[in-house]
Amino acid sequence: MSPSKPQEAYPPGITAEEFKQLLSTIKDWSVAHGLTVRPPSTLIASDVDPHDVLATTAPVTIFPSPFPRICFEQAKSIQRAYNQLYASIAQDEDFLREIVQEILEVDEFIAELWQVHLKVKEEGYVQNLSLGLFRSDYMVHRDTQDTAPVIKQVEFNTIASSFGGLSAQTSKLHRYLSLTNYPLLQDSIPAQSLDLPANESTKSLASGIRSAFEAYTQAQSSDKCCVIFVVQDQERNIFDQRHLEYELQQGSTSIPVFRLPFSLVLSRTTIVATPKRQLLYHPPHNPSLPFEVAVVYFRAGYGPSDYPDRSAWDARIHIEKSSAIKCPSILTQLAGAKKVQQVLATPDHSSRPSMLSRFVKSSQEEIGDLSRTFTNIYPLDDTPSGLSARKLALDPTKCQSYVLKPQREGGGNNIYRSAIPPFLKSLPESHWKSFILMEIITPPPVHNMILRNGIIEQGGVICELGIYGTCLWNHKTKEVLHNEEAGYLLRTKGDKSEEGGVAAGFGSMDSCRLV
Ligand code: ADP
Ligand code: MG
Ligand code: MG
Numbered sequence: 001m002s003p004s005k006p007q008e009a010y011p012p013g014i015t016a017e018e019f020k021q022l023l024s025t026i027k028d029w030s031v032a033h034g035l036t037v038r039p040p041s042t043l044i045a046s047d048v049d050p051h052d053v054l055a056t057t058a059p060v061t062i063f064p065s066p067f068p069r070i071c072f073e074q075a076k077s078i079q080r081a082y083n084q085l086y087a088s089i090a091q092d093e094d095f096l097r098e099i100v101q102e103i104l105e106v107d108e109f110i111a112e113l114w115q116v117h118l119k120v121k122e123e124g125y126v127q128n129l130s131l132g133l134f135r136s137d138y139m140v141h142r143d144t145q146d147t148a149p150v151i152k153q154v155e156f157n158t159i160a161s162s163f164g165g166l167s168a169q170t171s172k173l174h175r176y177l178s179l180t181n182y183p184l185l186q187d188s189i190p191a192q193s194l195d196l197p198a199n200e201s202t203k204s205l206a207s208g209i210r211s212a213f214e215a216y217t218q219a220q221s222s223d224k225c226c227v228i229f230v231v232q233d234q235e236r237n238i239f240d241q242r243h244l245e246y247e248l249q250q251g252s253t254s255i256p257v258f259r260l261p262f263s264l265v266l267s268r269t270t271i272v273a274t275p276k277r278q279l280l281y282h283p284p285h286n287p288s289l290p291f292e293v294a295v296v297y298f299r300a301g302y303g304p305s306d307y308p309d310r311s312a313w314d315a316r317i318h319i320e321k322s323s324a325i326k327c328p329s330i331l332t333q334l335a336g337a338k339k340v341q342q343v344l345a346t347p348d349h350s351s352r353p354s355m356l357s358r359f360v361k362s363s364q365e366e367i368g369d370l371s372r373t374f375t376n377i378y379p380l381d382d383t384p385s386g387l388s389a390r391k392l393a394l395d396p397t398k399c400q401s402y403v404l405k406p407q408r409e410g411g412g413n414n415i416y417r418s419a420i421p422p423f424l425k426s427l428p429e430s431h432w433k434s435f436i437l438m439e440i441i442t443p444p445p446v447h448n449m450i451l452r453n454g455i456i457e458q459g460g461v462i463c464e465l466g467i468y469g470t471c472l473w474n475h476k477t478k479e480v481l482h483n484e485e486a487g488y489l490l491r492t493k494g495d496k497s498e499e500g501g502v503a504a505g506f507g508s509m510d511s512c513r514l515v
Contacts, residue, residue, distance in 0.1 A: 201487025208470025
């Protein structure tokens with residue numbers, strides 16, 4: 001360790017030569033282990049066929065970021081309660097109807113999702129089992145230097161919760177570097193000196209899908225069943241999905257998995273015209289030898305751009321009304337609306353029991369554990385709490401502490417701080433109720449270096465921890481057949497950037513060094 005450096009400097013200072021060495025190690029390791037994405041078109045030389053450039057290192061931090069152990073444990077320990085909570089919300093049609101009705105006249109996308117539910121309900125649902133591959137996202141919050149850090153929830157994802165495949169690889173990369181490269185730096189980090197928690201997100205998420213597959217096949221006579229991944233056409237994050245797929249296809253209990261672009265759902269699947277309504281997948285190379293679809297895993301369908309025309313909505317209805325187990329079902333997707341998160345978090349000043357106690361029956365302690373992860377979130381409707389939140393949102397000083405969120409997923413949709421008042425004023429007031437206003441969480445400062453598209457960004461960073469959860473439940477009997485915490489994701493972005501989505505191009509993959 002150089003004498004000018006404080007003993008605990010982390011990440012350590014590194015020389016230009018050490019940088020070079022680390023970068024080449026990271027680039028090769030990532031490609032060799034699938035910590036990769038399809039390259040952005042801007043990175044591909046104009047004289048090269050884009051199909052020949054298949055993979056590049058996913059944006060990743062050079063070191064694992066320090067993360068408070070107490071917060072990591074808190075987030076993991078509460079995941080099963082969160083799984084159960086969202087499974088219960090997804091089963092509460094009355095609650096979801098109330099929420100949707102408030103916003104459907106100004107939010108066409110939410111209205112269409114609800115229509116899918118109503119249409120399928122009319123014909124009658126034929127599958128009672130639902131699968132959730134969830135991810136609850138948090139940032140660290142500290143009231144003062146003297147108080148212990150706690151986690152505050154950013155959002156809860158119920159559809160296309162991504163990066164579980166890449167996240168396990170990122171943990172492995174940092175572990176590898178901690179054994180091979182960090183000990184050799186001038187500011188050496190001795191091998192085994194970092195506390196790097198295991199991360200089995202790929203295996204655990206696959207085991208969630210497997211539990212649904214087994215539940216389906218036990219109940220059916222068909223011996224030729226499969227899982228379908230419904231994907232976007234031009235998916236750059238394909239390797240994240242591939243890891244999950246390969247995990248399902250491994251070993252003696254290998255499950256057939258097929259990737260199906262959302263736009264091809266109606267041409268490659270059919271529904272058997274019996275009361276059971278089995279979904280059949282016809283592989284393009286052998287359409288007359290179909291597989292019965294046990295599980296449909298959506299990695300598409302979460303945003304309006306996936307539904308360019310009516311036929312996309314017809315495709316969603318087609319899947320929803322079949323007997324395949326959906327991950328997620330339409331109601332589970334709607335349970336993940338930001339409006340639901342706000343209704344759970346907004347303090348209830350009336351004499352009614354809090355919204356959480358409607359869904360969490362197990363214990364008061366669990367209600368306390370869950371609600372401690374909430375930060376202030378307000379509606380912007382014409383209720384008393386909505387009207388006072390409008391004042392906060394329009395105030396040029398107070399708005400600096402807030403983020404405005406529409407009912408959308410996938411990153412890049414939020415409005416931050418001083419952009420909120422002009423944005424709201426540009427909309428008719430009748431549309432404001434489709435947004436929620438959330439206090440900005442400001443985690444304690446952390447430093448790291450991010451490798452993105454061959455360029456290093458260095459300085460203050462903000463980390464967001466995601467904990468995966470898998471849950472399989474029966475909404476007729478209310479029975480929960482599988483409920484597990486399923487590993488973690490750490491995403492890190494520069495502290496000047498508001499958004500943190502890796503796929504959206506702002507964030508990077510990271511792993512936790514527990515402190
Ligand atoms: P999406 O469903 O599009 O991912 P999020 O609610 O996760 O929407 O918001 C996107 C990003 O915005 C988050 O990953 C985080 O970086 C930032 N963000 C959202 N809410 C907050 C908040 N309350 N405090 C700080 N940052 C936030
Ligand atoms: Mg989301
Ligand atoms: Mg998010």
